[in-house]
Amino acid sequence: MTGREFLLDHLAVPGVQSLDGYRRAGGFAALTKALRSLSPAEVRAEISRSGLRGRGGSCYPSGLKVEAMAQAADPERYVVMNGEEGGPGAFKDGRLLQGSPFLILEGILLAGFAAGARHGICIIRKGAKDTRCRFQEAVGQMTEQGLVGTDILGRGFAFELRVEIGAGVFCCGEETALLESAEGRRGHPRVRPPYPVERGFQGHPTLVSNVETLANVPFIIDRGADWFRGIGLPAEPGTRVLSVSGHIRHPGVYEVPTGTPLRRVLELAGGARPGEEIVAVLPGGAVSGFLPARDFDAPVSQEGLERYGTCLSSGAVIVFSDRCCFVQVAQRLAAFFEQESCGRCTPCREGTARLREILEDISGPRRKTAGEGRRDAWREVPPPRPFALLEPLVETISRASACGLGRSAGVAITSALRLFPDEFAAHFERQECPRQVCWK
Ligand code: SF4
Known part of the structure; x- marks a missing residue:
């Protein structure tokens, strides 16, 4: 324990999942404080001063986003919670949603108050049925107790909340694809600009926010921006x-x-x-x-990890x-992106399939089933054969794709190729798996 884990400490409070338990843990203190003694502009200023950045991947300053929403001319505004967490190894938003639903809902209300929005939509990934039911129940309880509705806490703030099922696909984690699916269309990302804060859900200004980002907001308003800035790095506090x-x-x-x-x-x-x-x-x-292991002293932060050529x-x-084969991992990642590509952009749709094929040819199983003819085809490609194709293909997919899925589809694959070139060479040239994991 580092002693600064305020979110997980909060989740560990007994009974915090229930409305009464959440209140006993200090829940809704931030909302009460905001509605009784702060203006929307003061709440926005506190979020900006805290230095909070989006936790969904973009690391964009939350204060700038909420300020842009507040300046929009259209008074019909939305706050959308992005609960479309997906992809290999991603499950922390699910833990926050299940562990303290009222914390996230309070964060949505505070964001709505700050941004001048009257509508909130919680989009929860298809497949997380228990979480969705829990949220629907929680919204019902808040409505009964005057925490959602036309006159919240008797302060004249009106905000309605509803819970929707997400598409359950990786590319809908991108905010404009999420909005497309929320409007009942295929989850294809939109061309930006305009950004959702200008034209989002059904054409209205929309603040799309990640679950963890929203979970931070009640703590910032209750304890203050200075408290939040005292945790972690000055450039990425918290x-x-x-x-x-x-x-x-x-x-x-x-x-x-x-x-x-x-x-x-x-x-x-x-x-x-x-x-x-x-x-x-x-x-x-x-x-x-x-x-790689030699860089494990890299700091947990977006900018810090970017200095090491990767990201948070x-x-x-x-x-x-050392029990895993990085050629096999690269092949599985390529198969994942091929499967999750929404198919709109040709470079992403076709390129991810070619990536998977090349990696299968390097790693062996495809060669084994397709016979030597397939391998002979590589003799047309100048040495070092398949390796020569991977990086230019990744570059093309990255440059010509419309959304983050395509742009990042080859990042892990090319970094594996650079870090473990001998493993790739051993698979292709000698048909050996140095870690003795693959079929050979
Ligand atoms: S990059 Fe891929 S996932 Fe993104 S819009 Fe294009 S085809 Fe769809």
């Missing part, structure tokens, strides 16, 4: 809640102040499993590059030990 999974002794959800070395996160999660050695991590899940994104830390 904590980060991380889903830690993979080859680690205690997979789970952990919270650390920003700037904490990644090595400390691995220690909190119990370190390597018996008899194994951790070789690398994907600190931001499938959209990030591999961070939404904090899905996937751990890999």
Whole structure:
């Protein structure tokens, strides 16, 4: 424990999942404070001064977003909670949603008050039926107690909340794709600008916010921006809640102040499993590059990890030990992106399929089933054959794709190729898996 894990400490309070338990834990103190003694502009100023940044991957300053919403000419405004958490190793938003639904709902109300919105939509990933039912029940309880409706806490603030099912696909984590699916269309990302704060849900200004970001807002308003700025790095204050999974002794959800070395996160999660050695991590899940063991002192922060050529994104830390084959991991990541591509952009739709094929040709199973003819085809490609195709293909997909899925589809693959070139060469040239994981 670092002593600064205020979000997970809050989740550990007995009974905090219920409305009474949440109130006993100090819940709705921030909303009461905002409605009784602060103006919307003062709430916006406090969020801006706190330095809070989005936790969904963009790391965009929340204060700028809420201020842009407040300046919109259209009075019909929405706050949308992005609960479309997906992708390999991502599960910390689910823990927050289940652990303290009223905390997230209070965050939505505060964001709505600050931004001048009257409508809130909680989009919860398809498949998380229990969480969705719990949220519907929670919204009903808040309505009964005057915490949602036309005159909240008797202060004249009107806000309605509803709960919707998300599409349950990875690309709908992108905010404009999320809005498309919320409006009943296929979850294809929109061309930006205009950004959702200008034209979002049904054409109205919309603040789309990640679950963890919203969870921070009640604490900031209740305890103050100075308290929040006292935690973590000055440029990215606060904590980060991380889903830690993979080859680690205690997979789970952990919270650390920003700037904490990644090595400390691995220690909190119990370190390597018996008899194994951790070789690398994907600190931001499938959209990030591999961070090798020599760089585990890198800080948990977006800017800090970017200096190491990777990113934190939404904090899905996937751990890999010496028992895994990075060629096989790269192949599985390519298959994941091929499956999750929404198909709108040709470079992403076709390129991710080609990535998977190339990696299958390198790693063997496809070659084994397709016979030597397939392998012979590579003789047309100048040495080092398949490797020569991967990086230009990733570059093309990245440059020509409309959304973050396509732009990040090859990041982990190319970083694996750069970090473990001998493993890729051994698979293709000698048909050997140095870690003795693959079929060979
Ligand atoms: S980059 Fe891929 S996921 Fe994104 S819009 Fe294009 S096809 Fe769809």
